[in-house]
Amino acid sequence: MIKRSRLRPLRTLGHAFIKRIWRLGAGARLFWLTLISSGESFRRLHLTIREVYFTGVMSLIIIVVSAFFVGMVLALQGYNTLQRYGSSEAIGVLVALALVRELGPVVTALLFAGRAGTAITAEIGLMKATEQLSAMEMMAVSPISRVIAPRFWAGVIAMPVLNVLFCMVGILGGYLVAVPLIGVDAGAFWSQMQANVDWRLDILNGVIKSVVFGIACTMIALFEGYDAPPTAEGVSRATTRTVVTSSLVVLGLDFVLTSFMISL
Amino acid sequence: MERTTIDLWVGIFVALGVAALLGLAMKVGNLTTVSIGETYMVSANFENIGGLKPRAPVKSAGVVVGRVADITFDPATFEAVVSLSVDKRYSFPKDTFANIYTAGLLGEQYVGLEAGGDEVALKNGDKITQTQDAIVLEKMISQFLFSKASEETKDSPPAQASTPAESTPSDSTKMEDDALGSNPIDAL
Amino acid sequence: MTQNIVEIDNLSFGYKGRMLHQGINMVFPRGKVVAIMGGSGSGKTTLLRLIGGQIKPTKGEVRVDGQVVHTQTREGIYQLRRKMGMLFQHGALFTDLSVYENVAFPMREHTDFPESMIRDLVLMKLHAVGLRGAHQLKATELSGGMARRVALARAIALDPDIVIYDEPFAGLDPISMGVICDLIRTLNDALGTTSIIVSHDVKETFSIADYVYFVANGTVAAEGTPADLSKSTLPFVHQFVHGEKDGPVPFHYAAGDYKQDLLGYEA
Structure with a gap:
């Protein structure tokens, strides 16, 4: 006979696994319900526009400032390495490709999860805790089509927009460091970039990534809020989980998407 | 907040996004230099393609005129068959010469086309007979x-x-x- | 048209084997104020959720306007809910909207009224609860009593047949309590609605209710008019109405022997 206590780690593992799977299923169910109740988000577009304001416009400052610094640092670090091989003109390519392919979508998604995702989770969680969602239900208004779906679509719209802004501002930051500060030729900076950045394979793929990240981050934030226990502690834990889960999912998805895009 | 103010901000936000995307496409990407529009395919056999990869540029006189679409191995002749998709806007004579060059000493490899003097132009599906291998x-x-x-x-x-x-x-x-x-x- | 707008028939409900309600029967006649009373945790709020169709009964049924609630489709339940207005315990106002928008919310969702008409209706409803002057305030700027009144204005926005009050007096100062009390009765009579009140505040509830059900241990322990119940000699009702510490509802949660618990370590 094995002692019961020896089995405890296994039981804990099993419990954690079942819970994860259950949450995955519940999340997928909410995603599906959101999709089929999306009609109102577009029929009454101002509902969605309002959320684009809160998720997108309110995230502009953090996105623009981060992008600027990321671009500048990329240029500094890149120059440091490239000049050893006498190819400092390739600095434009390095900055642009790094931003457009990877850093733009990923860093935007991480910042989005921290800025907008947490706000969404906390808002939905508090709406639930203060019975606002139940009140809506009792008024024969579906919270999914009135509260969840507009926020979802707003996130899906805002993320790619933030991503292209991130890339553009980042490249601008890189330009400011490379050209006026270091003295790389401006013509070489832009022409090398243009010769090596492909519209479809680099830029469009980056945008596709950010759309996928937008879906993932917003849905995770919404689900965590919707699923949060209606207490102060429950909401705060859910907010933390939003950041952790979103970040991990974004990085994982990035790997999957990149490997798909490279093999194609 | 007033709904009109929100509308205005969201309008600015989306317009900025579109402008940034256009900026990326025009200033950063090569949307202006290589059209993803109409192309025609020609192929060329090489004994050794070195490190040539699909998607590598096809250049003539230094201008990008197409992309390497596909690279396969022909078991009959033991040669590499490289298919090039060339922009429809540019036509090349039948006796065009295809070389595999390296950009810089260690740079990526690309296909260079040197126009010949033939009056007949290359058509879709044609084969370039004069080729020169990659320098290893x-x-x-x-x-x-x-x-x-x-x-x-x-x-x-x-x-x-x-x-x-x-x-x-x-x-x-x-x-x-x-x-x-x-x-x-x-x-x- | 049935005489009773809401009927609860042999209703049982429970979670995972622990039954909260066992065979409850209640009727709510049209135009009356009916109260459901009981101690905390006796499942009063759950009863309201069963009436609203938010949860399904384990056994028995709830009929609203002659229709069984739990067999309805989602659409059907939504149709039934449009006949109901509910006042939540803490008001549950939408914190991101103003007072005006909160009251306008059900109209915007369910009607195509033009803005001018919505404005008139909202101001009328707010006037009825005495808060017309506060229409531009944010929901978060209101005191507890005011929030409750705005929520009441929102609950009656679409002139429902039934208004459900979940603990309308909880956590209010005596003045606000009196105001709410008065509002429930006047609105009920003026609009011809049926009111269902869930509460444990004996004095206020007895002052306005036409009929009272006492819920204890999952069943209806007593029922009658407030006057009857005040004179009731049933031990439970007596304890509840007069707020006695010990009685059929014990002060102590079921526990083992006290002495044993304290000295247990040495044993």
Whole structure:
């Protein structure tokens, strides 16, 4: 006979696994319900526009400032390495490709999860805790089509927009460091970039990534809020989980998407 | 907050996004230089493509005119078949010469097209017959050392050293048509 | 048209084997104020959720306007809910909207009224609860009593047949309590609605209710008019109405022997 206590780690593992799977299923169910109740988000577009304001416009400052610094640092670090091989003109390519392919979508998604995702989770969680969602239900208004779906679509719209802004501002930051500060030729900076950045394979793929990240981050934030226990502690834990889960999912998805895009 | 203010901000936000995307496409990407529109396919056989990859640019006179679409191996001739998709706007004569060059000493490899004098233009599905293989750096170095060594023992005239490729057994006859000595140096 | 707008028939409900309600029967006649009373945790709020169709009964049924609630489709339940207005315990106002928008919310969702009409209706409803002057305030700027009144205005926005009050007096100062009390009765009579009140505040509830059900241990322990119940000699009702510490509802949660618990370590 094995002692019961020896089995405890296994039981804990099993419990954690079942819970994860259950949450995955519940999340997928909410995603599906959101999709089929999306009609109102577009029929009454101002509902969605309002959320684009809160998720997108309110995230502009953090996105623009981060992008600027990321671009500048990329240029500094890149120059440091490239000049050893006498190819400092390739600095434009390095900055642009790094931003457009990877850093733009990923860093935007991480910042989005921290800025907008947490706000969404906390808002939905508090709406639930203060019975606002139940009140809506009792008024024969579906919270999914009135509260969840507009926020979802707003996130899906805002993320790619933030991503292209991130890339553009980042490249601008890189330009400011490379050209006026270091003295790389401006013509070489832009022409090398243009010769090596492909519209479809680099830029469009980056945008596709950010759309996928937008879906993932917003849905995770919404689900965590919707699923949060209606207490102060429950909401705060859910907010933390939003950041952790979103970040991990974004990085994982990035790997999957990149490997798909490279093999194609 | 007033709904009109929100609308305005969201309008600015989306407009900024579209502007940034256009900026990326025009200023950063090569949407303006290579159209993803109409292309035609031609193929070329090479004995050795070196490190040429699909998607590598096809250039003529330094201008990107297309992309390498596909690279396959022909088991009958033991050659590499490279299909090139070339922009419809540019037509090339039938006797165009296809070379595989390296951008810089260690840069990526690309296909260079040198127009011939034929009056008939290449059509979709045509084959470029005149090709020159990629320069494999290791091979060149070993050839150079070999010829240097033989030069020293035989005390041969220096003119022989300028055509080291002649001594490689793998060289095809096609290559001899060309002024071979100048090309690798061009590429380097 | 049935005489009773809401009927609860042999209703049982429970979670995972622990039954909260066992065989409850209640009727709510049209135009009356009916109260459901009981101690905390006796499942009063759950009863309201069963009436609203938010949860399904384990056994028995709830009929609203002659229709069984739990067999309805989602659409059907939504149709039934449009006949109901609910006042939540803490108001549950939408914190991101103003007072005006909160009251306008059900109209915007369910009607195509033009803005001018919505404005008139909202101001009328707010006037009825005495808060017309506060229409531009944010929901978060209101005191507890005011929030409750705005929520009441929102609950009656679409002139429902039934208004459900979940603990309308909880956590209010005596003045606000009196105001709410008065509002429930006047609105009920003026609009001809049926009111269902869930509460444990005996004095206020007895002052306005036409009929009272006492819920204890999952069943209806007593029922009658407030006057009857005040005189009731049933031990439970007596304890509840007069707020006695010990009685059929013990002060102590079921526990083992006290002495044993304290000295247990040495044993």
